[in-house]
Amino acid sequence: MKNETVVITGASAGLGRAVAQEFGRHGANVALLARGIDGLNAAKREIEAAGGRALVLPIDVADADAVERAAAAVEEQFGPIDVWINNAMTSVFSPVKEMKPEEFKRVTEVTYLGVVYGTLAALKRMLPRNRGTIVQVGSALVYRSIPLQSAYCAAKHAVAGFTDSLRCELIHDKSKIRLTIVHMPALNTPQFGWVKSRLDRKAQPVPPIFQPEVGAKAVYFAAHHDRREIYVGWPTVEAIVGNKFAPGLLDHYLGQTGYEAQQTMEPEDPARPDNLWKPVGGDHGAHGSFDNRSGQRSYELWADINRRWLALGLAGLASLGFILAPHLRITGPANSSKITASRHRRAG
Numbered sequence: 001m002k003n004e005t006v007v008i009t010g011a012s013a014g015l016g017r018a019v020a021q022e023f024g025r026h027g028a029n030v031a032l033l034a035r036g037i038d039g040l041n042a043a044k045r046e047i048e049a050a051g052g053r054a055l056v057l058p059i060d061v062a063d064a065d066a067v068e069r070a071a072a073a074v075e076e077q078f079g080p081i082d083v084w085i086n087n088a089m090t091s092v093f094s095p096v097k098e099m100k101p102e103e104f105k106r107v108t109e110v111t112y113l114g115v116v117y118g119t120l121a122a123l124k125r126m127l128p129r130n131r132g133t134i135v136q137v138g139s140a141l142v143y144r145s146i147p148l149q150s151a152y153c154a155a156k157h158a159v160a161g162f163t164d165s166l167r168c169e170l171i172h173d174k175s176k177i178r179l180t181i182v183h184m185p186a187l188n189t190p191q192f193g194w195v196k197s198r199l200d201r202k203a204q205p206v207p208p209i210f211q212p213e214v215g216a217k218a219v220y221f222a223a224h225h226d227r228r229e230i231y232v233g234w235p236t237v238e239a240i241v242g243n244k245f246a247p248g249l250l251d252h253y254l255g256q257t258g259y260e261a262q263q264t265m266e267p268e269d270p271a272r273p274d275n276l277w278k279p280v281g282g283d284h285g286a287h288g289s290f291d292n293r294s295g296q297r298s299y300e301l302w303a304d305i306n307r308r309w310l311a312l313g314l315a316g317l318a319s320l321g322f323i324l325a326p327h328l329r330i331t332g333p334a335n336s337s338k339i340t341a342s343r344h345r346r347a348g
Contacts, residue, residue, distance in 0.1 A: 093203045123177070
């Protein structure tokens with residue numbers, strides 16, 4: 001979709017950076033929103049090298065006025081916004097009993113309200129034109145919370161609730177604006193090295209882990225196809241579907257395994273910088289430190305993206321079987337007896 005105008009929040013690193021690269025490869029005009037100027041500038045260079053155009057807008061998505069000003073700047077530079085992707089997030093790895101009220105507030109302001117502010121800025125421009133797409137980056141944790149990330153899980157739950165409510169309103173208004181949410185599995189992003197943590201050991205994504213490009217392809221697909229939700233990776237499907245049937249069992253399972261699964265064997269440095277209140281300097285790229293443990297593809301996502309062709313293929317096979325069935329001669333016991341008797345008569 002060359003020359004389409006796309007806004008991506010949280011675009012300086014991790015999944016947002018991979019999404020920016022994906023749109024850049026398709027020649028889009030990409031507006032990059034985040035706090036980390038080093039990562040934003042590096043993302044801009046990548047997009048322009050790939051053939052797209054980029055606009056760097058260093059803002060904090062927790063500031064509604066800043067988000068609105070950024071949206072105005074994008075349309076002044078590139079024209080009407082076609083796609084708005086709400087991806088920015090922050091988190092705290094900590095048991096609830098050790099969390100501080102201001103930490104819950106900050107995670108909520110970025111991870112949930114940042115989505116609300118971005119959506120409002122997009123709607124302000126898309127509604128009068130009656131076109132455009134808003135993509136919310138969700139998570140398996142939208143439906144199945146895990147220990148040690150209560151603030152983040154709660155914020156992602158709120159994103160889903162907000163999105164479902166808005167979708168109903170758009171349907172009521174017969175709006176042509178498309179709204180979708182893409183639920184991610186564990187991704188190999190830099191967040192595990194900069195998120196504020198009270199854990200004894202270094203944080204990690206809950207295996208199995210996928211590279212951020214897997215999620216980026218899903219977001220790009222969602223931006224151009226009419227899907228209500230997309231689940232990325234089989235673990236996401238397992239978490240969401242499993243929680244519908246056995247939530248209590250999962251409570252106990254995660255209570256027993258969730259602490260260990262989110263930590264490596266390396267001790268954490270309690271003095272390391274984190275990005276809860278301000279960005280960590282430098283360009284951190286799209287990938288975290290788990291490249292050797294991360295998958296490059298999701299067969300479940302491939303099947304989801306290609307489900308129409310898979311359905312047509314299966315229907316074709318079924319039709320072929322139906323057509324050929326009358327011509328297939330199956331020799332049963334009765335037919336075998338008749339054939340044997342006939343042979344005896346000819347011999348006599």
